Amino acid sequence: MNDKISKTLAFKLGALLAAMPLTANITPEQRGLEIAVEVDLRDTGFGDTKAEMEMILANRHGEKSQRQMAMRTLEVEGDGDKTLITFDQPRDVKGTAFLSFTHKEGPDDQWLYLPALKRVKRIASNNKSGPFVGSEFAYEDLSSQEVEKYTYKFIRDEEVDGAPFHVIERYPVDRKSGYTRQVVWVDRNRYIVTQIDFYDRKDELLKTLAFEDYQQYLDKFWRADRMMMVNHQTGKQTELLWSDYQFGNDYTSRDFDQRSLQNAR
Template identity: 50%
Template structure:
């Protein structure tokens, strides 16, 4: 009888070990996968937004744009951004195809040149349209693109969050790591710190004004502050719609010239 009780005790103890002794890396990966799952299933999205560029002296430049996004079954999302105003950027379009593992494909249509330019993966750390958002910030955030690590469960601005670290897998990334505070209800970030290749804090993104659209939470303001240049950029959404059904052709590079 004692042997049976001992065997049962050992079995129960071993069965409990994976959860109790779960590594920070495994826990971080599981949280990242759960967050991705909660954000899937929106089919397609249409958005209207304003992007404000603020230099170190406080001077502001405002730009208006729209974005269309569609989910794909095999890989990541595809999106097309179109600048509407002011005149010097009107008609500029950016097409992004995201992938789970390989580098994303991105194309930029420049109306002044009337041609489509493919963005090299080596330039993904460059500034998007003069803003503090890099091309890679607007590209793939797929789980497979990062090595994940849970740091702690904590609170930010009165909300329950997971504090996570993620390290880009690609050596072409402009970042050595990112620290992000992910809201447990929204399954999306409230704040992300971006560290440059030297390991120094480069930028901080603050995510505000989450609203629930159908089954999904969507942010309506992101402020990106560059601590090294003292510049900042703010994107605000005036309209967001999910459940849109788009034609696949609208997300081909040939369609950018139309």
């Protein structure tokens, strides 16, 4: 609740600052935060979602392998979201499930369900920079994007193919992050992220993530049907194709606990 107020305050403050004459001193840091808060605010209140995800991994020779999973998300007010991912393909990992409680600050809580043993295993969660199921997505790329996880800096406004964008940089607060910075393109009309450039610990360009085919749900929330992650250093890439997005599933925290992790398919 407090967080909600602080978010709203920050937003109002941002709006106020934006309305002031240009002579007033808005630092690029304040302007960057303002944009990040607006992006976050426009996606606040989605409640819960359920979607199917197809992951296509390709190496530099173009050899492909495919994974199929389903993802449920519960928005948690004042903290990071809860997610439950169940695997369907490849078949040898079918039934494996992954439960994650993300937090605005500090490490996430993560559990893995191994169907062969029917075992739930709490796993260490300081692997943020590690690859998620062998893909080019790190855990931190897929976990819920909270304003508090970064500090920000406004870089410039620009037009790409006639469409207006804000370009901001964000710097991970968590020292376990695999990145020094991320350059983020924000669509100025819809306040959605369309591209992220990831810079590694040596500040060299590591990956680019492009969000494509955004669809709007409940007349408010935008979700990309396709995400393309390209690793510039290894030539590998991972494509995520989302389908069957459903909002308003009436999920509660009971749908994201140890028991539901064991029963999930």
